[in-house]
Amino acid sequence: MLTVLIAEDDPAMRHILRKTLSQIPGVEVLGEAGDGITAIKMMEELNPRVIFIDIDLPGKNGVELARDICDINPQTILIFATAYPDYTHEAFEVYAYDYLVKPFKLDRIKKTMERIKQQEAQRAPVPVKEFTPPVAARTTPARLVIRQHENLIFLDTQDIILITREDRKTVILTREEKLNTTESLNSIEERLPGNTFFRSHRAYIVNLNMVREIRPWGKNSYEITFSGTQQKALLASNKARELEKILALPGS
Missing domain, CATH: 3.40.50.2300 (Response regulator)
Structure with missing residues (x-):
């Protein structure tokens, strides 16, 4: 329903x-x-x-x-x-x-x-666009330190799938766990390697190395699926053009 x-x-x-x-x-x-x-x-x-x-x-x-x-x-x-x-x-x-x-x-x-x-x-249609992340994205794993209440959590960025907002909190989804933090997406974005992570939408930061498919969703946006999780992210139309240039896709 x-x-x-x-x-x-x-x-x-x-x-x-x-x-x-x-x-x-x-x-x-x-x-x-x-x-x-x-x-x-x-x-x-x-x-x-x-x-x-x-x-x-x-x-x-x-x-x-x-x-x-x-x-x-x-x-x-x-x-x-x-x-x-x-x-x-x-x-x-x-x-x-x-x-x-x-x-x-x-x-x-x-x-x-x-x-x-x-x-x-039809939440799993044939992919519209498949791509291989640019070679520059495959760099030595960096460490991201986030604050969780009074604790500091150290994460290997290669393990992060996506970062989003849920219930007014920032959520970091990794290969093994889901972490909440009160830090903003903007604050975390500034500390992430830009050649690997991409701000696809005001509510999403995605790890390009984890992306599996990008497909149209709605009138002016796209949906991103990932390897290793059923969670999906959104890609705004203006960000789609930016991503095509980064990935040097034909026609971009």
């Missing part, structure tokens, strides 16, 4: 969205929020797979809400449904799956949800 939360301050639009979504088989609307603060609370409580977001929300606007959601669970699928066409850049920076400008046809919502359902059912 594809679960949905609606964050929209207009009661009439909330009703339209709920009615439209309820007519799609395999989709369940878990709740509605009329402001950004309520929406983030409901997101933490209900953990929906998809969230429809209006830009002009009271309390916390749609872009701020999306950034908060990304800090809690960056894998949440965000669909902006708004009367403001000028926020597409900000929306896709926080991994918007789609951006619908009001007034939009209700069939567009159905098509978007059906596309999500199909992609959810």
Whole structure:
């Protein structure tokens, strides 16, 4: 079942969205929020797979809400449904799956949800792009020291698969364990070897030596899969172009 939360301050639009979504088989609307603060609370409580977001929300606007959601669970699928066409850049920076400008046809919502359902059912498709990390990435393993409460943890960077955000904390996934730290992604990124690690998205740093596949996901983004874990990361469209240049892929 594809679960949905609606964050929209207009009661009439909330009703339209709920009615439209309820007519799609395999989709369940878990709740509605009329402001950004309520929406983030409901997101933490209900953990929906998809969230429809209006830009002009009271309390916390749609872009701020999306950034908060990304800090809690960056894998949440965000669909902006708004009367403001000028926020597409900000929306896709926080991994918007789609951006619908009001007034939009209700069939567009159905098509978007059906596309999500199909992609959810095919989480391991044939790879779109396969690549071998550049030779420069294969360097002598460095050590990364992170602070965990009052302890210092020493990690070999070659063992790190990815670094992300979950529940407002930074999570480091290695070959053997999953570590939490209060350090920011920016702070850790500054101490990582840049020829091996890549900031693919505001909520992800990935080890290029661990990447297995990159495939389209949503309107302007990609999904990264790794060797040694089922965890996935996101690749923003602007970062995809940057990565293609780093890897010197044909056509980049």
